[in-house]
Amino acid sequence: MSIISISQNLLHYSLHFGFPFMIAYIFWREKWLRAGTIMFSTIIIDIDHFWANPVFEGDSEV
Secondary structure, three states: OOHHHHHHHHHHHHHHHHHHHHHHHHHOHHHHHHHHHHHHHHHHHHOHHHHOOOOOOOOOOO
């Protein structure tokens, strides 16, 4: 695995896990944890990413 591939995976999943909380903090500062948790819980929809082999392949053609 190249450093670019590892970086892509790291960025991809960091945004999945961190972005909901950042948006929640910006828009719902008083209840950011609750809003972030609600948005984060929607990630269950993307659970198939973890079952795929490979987990993430940025340069694949669909």
